Amino acid sequence: MSGRAMLEVTSLAKSYQSRNGTTDAIADVSFRVASGEFVCVVGPSGCGKTTLLKCLAGLLSPTAGEVQLNGEPVRRPPPNMAFVFQDYSNSMLPWLRVENNITFPLRHKGVSADRRAALAEETLRVVGLGEFARHYPWQLSGGMQQRVAIARALAYEPEILLMDEPFASVDAQTRSDLEDLLLDVWARYGVTTVFVTHDIDESVYLADRVFVLNDRPSTVQMEVPVELPRPRDQITTKELTEFTKLRTEVMRTIKHARRSRSDEERMGQA
Amino acid sequence: MTRRGLLLALEIAVPLILLAMYAAWAGAKESFYFPPLDGIGERFVELWLSDRFVQDALPSLRRLAIGYVLLVVLGVSIGLVLGAFRLVQQAVQPFAEFLRALPAVALIPFGMLVFGVGDTMKIFIIVIGAIWPVLLNTIDGVRGVDPEMLEMARAYNVGRWGRIREIVVPAALPRVVTGMRTSLSIAIILMVVSEMVASRNGLGYFVLESQRRFAISDMWAGIVLLGIIGYVANFLFVRAERSVLRWHRESKGPAR
Amino acid sequence: MAKVARDGRDTNPWPGTSFWVGLVGVLLVMTALELVARFELLPSRWFPPVTVVLGAVADLLPTGDLWSEIGRTLWGWGVGLAVAAVLAIPLGMLVGSVEAIYRALRVVIEFLRPIPSVALLPAAVLIFGIGSSMKVFLVAFASFWPILFQAIYGVQDISPGVKETARAYGLGPVSRFMRVILPSTLPYVATGLRISSAIALILAVTSELVVGAPGLGQAIAAAHTAAQIPTMYAFIAVTGTLGWLLNTAFQAAEARALHWHPAQREKAVV
Numbered sequence: 001m002s003g004r005a006m007l008e009v010t011s012l013a014k015s016y017q018s019r020n021g022t023t024d025a026i027a028d029v030s031f032r033v034a035s036g037e038f039v040c041v042v043g044p045s046g047c048g049k050t051t052l053l054k055c056l057a058g059l060l061s062p063t064a065g066e067v068q069l070n071g072e073p074v075r076r077p078p079p080n081m082a083f084v085f086q087d088y089s090n091s092m093l094p095w096l097r098v099e100n101n102i103t104f105p106l107r108h109k110g111v112s113a114d115r116r117a118a119l120a121e122e123t124l125r126v127v128g129l130g131e132f133a134r135h136y137p138w139q140l141s142g143g144m145q146q147r148v149a150i151a152r153a154l155a156y157e158p159e160i161l162l163m164d165e166p167f168a169s170v171d172a173q174t175r176s177d178l179e180d181l182l183l184d185v186w187a188r189y190g191v192t193t194v195f196v197t198h199d200i201d202e203s204v205y206l207a208d209r210v211f212v213l214n215d216r217p218s219t220v221q222m223e224v225p226v227e228l229p230r231p232r233d234q235i236t237t238k239e240l241t242e243f244t245k246l247r248t249e250v251m252r253t254i255k256h257a258r259r260s261r262s263d264e265e266r267m268g269q270a
Numbered sequence: 271m272t273r274r275g276l277l278l279a280l281e282i283a284v285p286l287i288l289l290a291m292y293a294a295w296a297g298a299k300e301s302f303y304f305p306p307l308d309g310i311g312e313r314f315v316e317l318w319l320s321d322r323f324v325q326d327a328l329p330s331l332r333r334l335a336i337g338y339v340l341l342v343v344l345g346v347s348i349g350l351v352l353g354a355f356r357l358v359q360q361a362v363q364p365f366a367e368f369l370r371a372l373p374a375v376a377l378i379p380f381g382m383l384v385f386g387v388g389d390t391m392k393i394f395i396i397v398i399g400a401i402w403p404v405l406l407n408t409i410d411g412v413r414g415v416d417p418e419m420l421e422m423a424r425a426y427n428v429g430r431w432g433r434i435r436e437i438v439v440p441a442a443l444p445r446v447v448t449g450m451r452t453s454l455s456i457a458i459i460l461m462v463v464s465e466m467v468a469s470r471n472g473l474g475y476f477v478l479e480s481q482r483r484f485a486i487s488d489m490w491a492g493i494v495l496l497g498i499i500g501y502v503a504n505f506l507f508v509r510a511e512r513s514v515l516r517w518h519r520e521s522k523g524p525a526r
Numbered sequence: 527m528a529k530v531a532r533d534g535r536d537t538n539p540w541p542g543t544s545f546w547v548g549l550v551g552v553l554l555v556m557t558a559l560e561l562v563a564r565f566e567l568l569p570s571r572w573f574p575p576v577t578v579v580l581g582a583v584a585d586l587l588p589t590g591d592l593w594s595e596i597g598r599t600l601w602g603w604g605v606g607l608a609v610a611a612v613l614a615i616p617l618g619m620l621v622g623s624v625e626a627i628y629r630a631l632r633v634v635i636e637f638l639r640p641i642p643s644v645a646l647l648p649a650a651v652l653i654f655g656i657g658s659s660m661k662v663f664l665v666a667f668a669s670f671w672p673i674l675f676q677a678i679y680g681v682q683d684i685s686p687g688v689k690e691t692a693r694a695y696g697l698g699p700v701s702r703f704m705r706v707i708l709p710s711t712l713p714y715v716a717t718g719l720r721i722s723s724a725i726a727l728i729l730a731v732t733s734e735l736v737v738g739a740p741g742l743g744q745a746i747a748a749a750h751t752a753a754q755i756p757t758m759y760a761f762i763a764v765t766g767t768l769g770w771l772l773n774t775a776f777q778a779a780e781a782r783a784l785h786w787h788p789a790q791r792e793k794a795v796v
Contacts, residue, residue: 019348057425076427083425090418094521095440104436138521248448277629284630285637303653360544361551371773372631372766373728375735376743379758383572400789458726466647466736474644478736481648489652493645500640 006192007033007160012065014051015217020158023203025051028065031211031220035159040048040203041196043213043221044254049104049196050086052166054217056194057083061130069160077108082153086165088145091135098124099133102152109156116155118181123151126185147181154185160192167202176234179206183232204246205232212253222253305487322476327495328473333389334461338394341457342450345401349408349446350438359409366406374399375458375463387468395464400456407449411423411442442516447511454507458500473499574756582760591745595761596768599741602658603772606665607722614670618677619707628678635674643668644732645726651737652659661733661741661782668729669722676718680711716783720776727769742768 009031015024025048033039042051054060056067058077067074069081077083092101102123105115111119116158124130127142127147137145144164153161163182179202186193197203199256203210207226214221226246228237237243289307297306318327352359378395385391415438423433465474477492512519556576562568563575567728586592621628621635647664654660684707692706734743742765 059425077425079427081425083422085418086423087418090416091422093419093440095443095517105423105462108426108428108432136521137518231461254320265352277626280626280630281633286634288634298672303649310543323724330717332780357547360547363544364552365555367773368766371724371769372762373724373769375728375729375732376746376762376765378735379746380762382750382756455640455642459644459645459732461731462642462644463736466644477648486652489648493649496645497637497641500642500645501637504640 005032006035006037006070007147007194008068009056011065012052012055012067013062013063013217014055014060016050020033026055026213026218026219027217029213030065031223033160033192036190038193038208039195040207041194041213042046042198042200042203042209042216042250042254043218045198045216047213048197048218050164051109052213053194053196056263057067057081057162058143059083064095067222080157080159082158083154084146084149084153084161084163084166086168088142088149088166089138090168091149092145094107094136096136097133097134098129098137098140098148101137101148102155103150105156111189119155119157120151121154124148125155126188127151141168141174146170146178149184149238150178150182154189154191159206161186165197166195168198175202178233182206183230184209187231198249200250201238204228205234205237209231210246210250212250222229222250224250237257274359286479297390303486305490310490312492313487314494317488326471326473326476328390330461330465330474331473331499333392333396334457337393337400337461338454338457340393341397341453342402342404344397345404345410345449345453346446349405350412350434350442352405353412353438353442354410354434366402366513369398370402372405378464378467381464382468389476391468392461392464392472396457396460399460400453403452403456404446405449405450407445408442411445412438414445415441442512444515447515451504451507451511454503455500458496458503462496548779572755574759578756579759579763582756583763586760586764587759588639590762594762595742596764598658599727599730599734599743599765599768602661602665602733602739602741603723603726605658606662606727606730607669607719609662609666610669610726611673611715611719612724613666614673615677615720618674618715619681619711621674622678622681622711623707639671639675643729647733650733656737656739656740660737661730661739664729664733665726669726672721672725673715673718676714676721677711680714680725681707683714713780713783716776716780720773720780722771723776724769727772731765 009029010028012029013024013070014026015022022219029040029052037142041049041052050174051060053075055062056072058075058081061075069078072078093104096104099117102120103111106116106119120133121130124133127150129144129151132140132148137148139248140148149166167178170178183206185191195203195206203225203227210224210226211220211226212222224246228240228242228246288461292304293307296304297308298328316368317323324326334462352362374395377398381391381395381398419437419441420433423437428436461472462474465472466478470474473496477489477496480486480492559573560576563570563578565571621631643664646667650663651662654663688706688710689702692702695703697705730741733739734741734745735747736743738744738747742761746758746761746765749755749761
């Protein structure tokens with residue numbers, strides 16, 4: 001791991017109270033993310049990935065442990081952090097035009113009107129939607145809306161970007177386009193990125209390091225450094241034997257985690 | 271003629287034919303209750319293009335406007351508060367349900383006890399009787415705001431007040447507007463009835479008084495004016511709704 | 527059925543409490559009203575304490591008067607609503623399924639609907655006198671429109687796919703009507719009936735209050751004129767209870783008719 005630790009997670013745990021009792025979503029997760037690094041968190045669906053990310057973002061307060069950003073404990077959403085949600089249709093405000101969706105957080109951050117307009121224009125151009133500033137989000141396709149969400153995050157000028165399965169609800173072709181767009185943007189802005197996904201290929205393709213979570217209550221099952229050359233390419237990178245080796249390794253870990261869960265379920269039913 | 275043209279012709283011709291049929295029927299029959307159209311039209315012009323308009327129609331419209339504005343402001347603000355505080359909303363819900371189900375005209379004698387027979391009573395009746403659709407729809411609208419939108423705003427450090435003003439209010443607006451439309455028609459009913467029960471002017475008073483005087487053409491002229499007021503109010507409302515809620519209509523796709 | 531959001535927050539933090547909270551709310555308001563009257567914060571001659579009003583209700587309960595007044599109001603309400611339903615449901619389904627008829631009647635319907643039905647009260651008195659047929663006419667006229675519109679919407683809202691399928695399976699016009707059109711329209715009609723039921727009660731009470739057709743409205747007005755204030759409040763309370771009971775019954779019926787409908791499913795989840 002190179003560079004200083006920007007994000008530091010120490011013994012993080014989170015459980016929920018509901019009427020069916022207590023659910024432990026994550027138990028004892030610790031890791032560090034260096035400045036400028038691209039980290040993926042991958043795990044079986046239903047594990048505490050989203051919960052973990054929301055704890056990092058200060059949207060949920062952990063039951064135990066701590067999250068530190070630049071040495072400061074995170075208790076509420078920090079101003080230098082941006083978040084991209086999975087569900088683009090509900091994270092866009094349908095009554096605002098695309099450009100106003102992008103500038104909405106900036107107005108509350110106290111950014112001047114000129115600067116807001118410049119940021120919206122620039123980030124929309126970066127994500128390839130320069131001509132769509134005056135459209136409404138619902139006039140765009142799902143992939144385009146998720147580009148707007150990325151533009152909104154970039155315009156916020158964050159030091160760290162958290163992404164919660166952002167490409168899970170778009171089709172395969174759009175998805176690989178968006179992955180490449182994200183890598184471009186990341187290289188260009190040098191923004192530290194924590195990316196949650198359930199897609200193993202995606203995690204290996206994007207990341208510098210992959211954390212594999214196991215089933216609830218989640219812990220970090222394995223940490224996989226990905227030393228594939230950059231810039232990466234959908235075809236040539238995925239042809240590398242190293243890529244295949246890594247994804248097999250991750251997949252085996254996840255499969256193992258899932259098998260132990262289904263064993264438990266079978267025993268529970270018996 | 272194309273199919274579209276034919277349908278359009280139907281749309282225009284049928285109402286005219288119905289009107290002509292009434293004119294022919296009422297004109298030939300010389301019924302006391304159903305005076306000929308031209309008689310009603312004549313009285314309509316004589317009454318409502320003169321100071322009778324100032325004397326009876328304007329007070330009605332003023333009561334309606336004041337009552338309606340008041341009930342919308344109150345209904346939306348109370349609804350926002352109740353929508354945000356679940357416990358308070360649960361505590362108030364049975365009472366609100368009861369008052370909503372109570373036919374508001376039954377409260378007119380109560381209003382007369384408290385406020386006498388003046389404008390205040392009528393405005394009170396309009397507010398207490400027609401506020402419920404706005405209030406309950408606002409609560410529903412607030413509670414139906416997508417939690418992910420709010421979380422997005424929270425993730426971007428938008429404060430509580432900013433979230434209410436810029437997310438909760440616009441997101442609840444379609445429901446609020448639906449409530450406002452229902453409230454408007456109830457408000458018109460209450461305006462008319464409160465004027466019928468206790469008033470010395472206003473359109474409700476006028477139509478009932480005309481009937482008692484057996485001034486049948488006057489009565490119909492008054493009813494026609496009330497119909498026009500109802501129609502125009504509804505028309506303006508739909509127009510305003512279309513432009514304000516364009517995003518809502520179109521974001522749901524053309525299917526609906 | 528409680529929906530637990532993906533981030534684990536239970537959407538209802540106090541499941542099952544709403545009934546008791548509501549009861550406490552009702553008791554608090556009634557106590558407040560009682561105290562206001564007892565301490566003469568408002569003149570108790572006009573605002574008798576809740577207990578006095580409840581006493582007046584208790585005095586009325588064993589008398590035949592109360593029940594016959596309720597009966598008269600309910601009769602006008604029920605017959606008017608039934609007449610409206612018998613006319614509006616077939617007409618609405620006809621107008622909804624034949625475009626030529628829809629277009630021919632659209633302007634007429636759109637113009638007649640917003641007319642405040644109470645405006646017709648003097649005309650109804652003139653034509654029918656002040657008896658129950660006047661009441662029935664007004665109730666029927668006012669209740670006609672919501673049922674008509676819901677029936678039209680209901681027929682027009684059947685998706686073309688469903689109609690095509692019915693035709694593809696070789697259903698004749700009669701069984702198409704019985705198995706597709708009627709069941710799909712029924713929930714909409716149920717909604718129309720619920721809306722109309724409330725309007726019908728308003729019109730019934732109005733005709734009693736304004737021109738003295740016998741019933742609850744007339745009883746309220748009579749008590750008012752005779753300055754029997756607790757009795758007046760007692761009749762108002764009974765009218766409200768009647769309205770509440772009718773509304774609850776229609777809501778339950780609507781929920782039953784609508785149990786398969788998406789709107790209802792959402793309600794069950796939230």
